[in-house]
Amino acid sequence: MQDRKKSSSIFNFNKKQQSFFKSVLVFFIPVVAAYTFVEVLVSQLPFQYTIIADYIASEGSKIDIITTGSSQMKCAVNPAFMKEPTLNFGSTSQHHNTDYAIITQTHDKLKNVKCLVLEVSYSHFELPHNAPTFWKNNVYLKYYDVNNFDRTTYFKDKLIFLSRPDIYTKELTNHYLKKKTTSQFNRFGFDENNYNGSFKKSNYDEAKIPTVSSEINTSESLQLFKHNTAFFFTFLDYLEANHINVVLTSLPMHKYYLRDRNENILHRRDSILKVASERYKNVHIFRKEEDTLHFKTSDYINHNHLNPDGAKRYTEMLDTFIEANHLQQ
Amino acid sequence: MLFNSFDFGLFLVIVYALYWSIGTHKRVAQNALLLVASYVFYGLWDWRFLSLIFLSSIIDYAAALGIAATSKKSVKRWFLYGSITWNLGVLFAFKYFNFFLESFNTLIYDSPPTDTYYFWNVIIPVGLSFYTFQTMSYTIDVYQGKIKPSKNILEFLCFVSFFPQLVAGPIERARNLLPQFTKERSFSLKESKEGLRQILWGLFKKVVVADNVAVVVNAVYPDYDVQGSSMLLYASVLFFFQIYCDFSGYSDIAIGTAKLFGFKLSTNFNIPYLSRSVSEFWHRWHITLTRWFTDYVYAPIARLKKKSYAFKTFALFISMTLIGFWHGANWTFIAFGAFQAFTISIERIPFKVGGKKVTLITYLTKIPLPLTMIYSFTLIVMSCIFFRAESLEMAFTIMERIVSFIPTTNFSFIIGWKVLVIPVLVLAEVFTRSKPYPFIELEKQLSRPLRWILYYTLIFIIFRYAGPQEEFIYFQF
Known part of the structure; x- marks a missing residue:
């Protein structure tokens, strides 16, 4: 029998085991310390989400308008140009299921909201929803207190670095080592220096733009379409029940992006917009997708993202639309 | 979990x-x-x-x-x-x-x-x-x-x-x-340390190699009908490493975890890409499954007519097809097994040279390893296409496109230099090929500070270069 000291502790280990546990503990202390340090550094990064969380904490009860959607929305709405207090929840790759989770779960903090501007891009209905394992769920949980995991959450779900080490390592390196951070967030979490992209690289040269590659989804999926539209109408039901006006918007796209769209996907999306506006009295359509008159090449980061100049123009038009339809009341 | x-x-x-x-x-x-x-x-x-x-x-x-x-x-x-x-x-x-x-x-x-x-x-x-x-x-x-x-x-x-x-x-x-x-x-202090090392190595294979490689495979395969030959071949080779690292990584973690509790589990992988033949591959790949089918399916059938090549081949086809089918309810898995059976049966055809009874395997053992590896690896990668494809039609289209030399206009490594973890893995495994995993009995080769530096480096790599978290492929089986 191995030597074992009598102990009142629930853990009763022999010397060999104690020695092993101590070695393991000593080994892992630097690992935990290093990780904690990295997590703290990440939390100090200039971050759209922390600013938005602060904005909600300080002025949440006054916010009248929420805008939400993907990166196109994030880049297109600068709340500084809205007359009524506005919050932009738009974030890269964010789909309707995440929008829904955010809107429903922040409802108590944003009780005054009267209008929601929801992005319905050209292929929104034929792209998969964010999975429960979507890496940004950690961010939503930590900063917005929104659980989009479809399960009970734990401490580890708030660890940001672990959710996407590659992205955060790059961010940490750029910010702390290379001092290359270019973002200039205003108090609404909008990046006012968000110009860098393929169009700027081409000096907004109209002759070069056709050669700049763009990413556009052209693959059709009726299965996704069925699933996403059903969810979309559930979302609209919720907004109607809560007396929230809805603006369904499609954001300006560059003419070369418009040219590459799949007609079938486009028609299906448009038919849903039509049904939504007919079925719900609180739903309004603000379509800017094909607006090549007001938006020039110099307003874009790339084919489907506006830069801050384009955002100013789009936001002002949106504000006028909301005001004209009394949707903020 | x-x-x-x-x-x-x-x-x-x-x-x-x-x-x-x-x-x-x-x-x-x-x-x-x-x-x-x-x-x-x-x-x-x-x-x-x-x-x-x-x-x-x-x-x-x-x-x-x-x-x-x-x-x-x-x-x-x-x-x-x-x-x-x-x-x-x-x-x-x-x-x-x-x-x-x-x-x-x-x-x-x-x-x-x-x-x-x-x-x-x-x-x-x-x-x-x-x-x-x-x-x-x-x-x-x-x-x-x-x-x-x-x-x-x-x-x-x-x-x-x-x-x-x-x-x-x-x-x-x-x-x-x-x-x-x-x-x-x-x-056992020794077994506990070995257990942790094997878990660390398994995590490296799964999280760093398999999950990163999966990014390329998952990007290429869904658009197989528009991809060029080199891109499809590249993705197929990477898929082999994905399933190998995914599953053998899981096995390493399982065996390492069992060691922590004082148990010894069976070895399940033995550097399968070093096989000289497809027959040998199955002695190195998912060893416990192969042994199961050998003992309970192949051997009882083959024993009925011990000396008949045809009967043994029949037993082989039954066993390998069932091994394929064990992986999933899809014709692609059946084709995967049948393909393996076909290649092994060719390798086992007996013929006489100078009065001696030989097979292709006899020659494969005499040829330099790199050449035989190319032979076996090519066949294994081909069979992996069946494994990854969602339908037989898709598998045949991919094979057809690979051999048609369709130019790839947008060839991209996609995850760039991260693919270099494969040569690192291969070198680590090849240089320690006589061991069940590279870190075994590391204290005999490295001093404690060096060992700890190695462990910390590996932990850093696992944290830093973890690919998007993918479920273990073999969970679905």
């Missing part, structure tokens, strides 16, 4: 601390703890299927006792048939029912019904193929008199549900694992 998750780390620490604090002399209490831990481990995925594991365990436990209790051959046989019927029945119901129904519909209807109500809407319980094969082998071994039945229900339940190998193997034989639950386990 995935091995590469924070949850599992926490679970392991708690169970491990409780397990050894109980004391090695209290074997029953340790077994009870392992059983509870294993059921919690499985139940956290889906508690409803715990009843299935429990029922399977009880049926096989009772069947084995029944076999041992009677001297009548016919009664023994009925107990055996009962056990096999139950195990195969469960597999059929949960895993293969929809496949057979769909195939049957395709066969008899011009336009098969696609309504989903025709199919049984059920999810496949995680690890079903693993634990049913484990329990089935137990009953067969008892029937054949190779082992005596367990009379301790707790030990038997532990044997079936031991959490390190419950959901994705290695598929253990009762004669190896069951006695380990009956013996007192002593804490």
Whole structure:
């Protein structure tokens, strides 16, 4: 029998085991310390989400308008140009299921909201929803207190670095080592220096733009379409029940992006917009997708993202639309 | 609960601390703890299927006792048939029912019904193929008199549900694992350290190699019909490394975890890409599954006509096709197995040279390893296309496009230099090929500070370069 000291502790280990546990503990202390340090550094990064969380904490009860959607929305709405207090929840790759989770779960903090501007891009209905394992769920949980995991959450779900080490390592390196951070967030979490992209690289040269590659989804999926539209109408039901006006918007796209769209996907999306506006009295359509008159090449980061100049123009038009339809009341 | 998750780390620490604090002399209490831990481990995925594991365990436990209790051959046989019927029945119901129904519909209807109500809407319980094969082998071994039945229900339940190998193997034989639950386990500092090292190596393979490589494969395969030859070939080669690192990484973590608790599990992989032939590949790849089919399917058939090449080939086709089918209810897996059987049967064709009976394998062993590796690796990668493709049509299209030399206009490594982890992995494994894993007995080669630097580097790489978290591929089987 191995030597074992009598102990009142629930853990009763022999010397060999104690020695092993101590070695393991000593080994892992630097690992935990290093990780904690990295997590703290990440939390100090200039971050759209922390600013938005602060904005909600300080002025949440006054916010009248929420805008939400993907990166196109994030880049297109600068709340500084809205007359009524506005919050932009738009974030890269964010789909309707995440929008829904955010809107429903922040409802108590944003009780005054009267209008929601929801992005319905050209292929929104034929792209998969964010999975429960979507890496940004950690961010939503930590900063917005929104659980989009479809399960009970734990401490580890708030660890940001672990959710996407590659992205955060790059961010940490750029910010702390290379001092290359270019973002200039205003108090609404909008990046006012968000110009860098393929169009700027081409000096907004109209002759070069056709050669700049763009990413556009052209693959059709009726299965996704069925699933996403059903969810979309559930979302609209919720907004109607809560007396929230809805603006369904499609954001300006560059003419070369418009040219590459799949007609079938486009028609299906448009038919849903039509049904939504007919079925719900609180739903309004603000379509800017094909607006090549007001938006020039110099307003874009790339084919489907506006830069801050384009955002100013789009936001002002949106504000006028909301005001004209009394949707903020 | 995935091995590469924070949850599992926490679970392991708690169970491990409780397990050894109980004391090695209290074997029953340790077994009870392992059983509870294993059921919690499985139940956290889906508690409803715990009843299935429990029922399977009880049926096989009772069947084995029944076999041992009677001297009548016919009664023994009925107990055996009962056990096999139950195990195969469960597999059929949960895993293969929809496949057979769909195939049957395709066969008899011009336009098969696609309504989903025709199919049984059920999810496949995680690890079903693993634990049913484990329990089935137990009953067969008892029937054949190779082992005596367990009379301790707790030990038997532990044997079936031991959490390190419950959901994705290695598929253990009762004669190896069951006695380990009956013996007192002593804490070994050496084995504990080895266990942690093997877990670290397994995590590296899974999280850094497999999950990063998966990014490329998952980007290329869905658009297979527009991809050029080089891109498809590149993705197919990477897919081999993805499944290898995914599954062998899982096995390493499983074996390492078992070592922490004083158990020895069977080796499941032995650097399969170093095979000189496809035949050899199956001695290095998913070894416990190959042995299972060899012992319970191939050998009994081949034994009927020992000297007949044709009969052995017939047995080979049956076994390999079933191995393919074991992986999933899809014609692609059947094709995967049949393809392997075809290549092995070619390698085994006997012919006479100078009066001596030889086979292709005889020559392959004489050719320099790099050349034979190219031969076997090419065939293995081809078979992997069946494994990854969603349909036979897709697999054949990919093969056709690869051999048609269609230019790739947008060739991209996609994850750039991260693919370089493959050469790193290969070098590490090749230089330590005589060992079960590269870090074994590292204290004999490196001083403690150097070892710790190596561990910290690996932990840093795992944290920093972890690919998007993917489920272990073999969970679905």
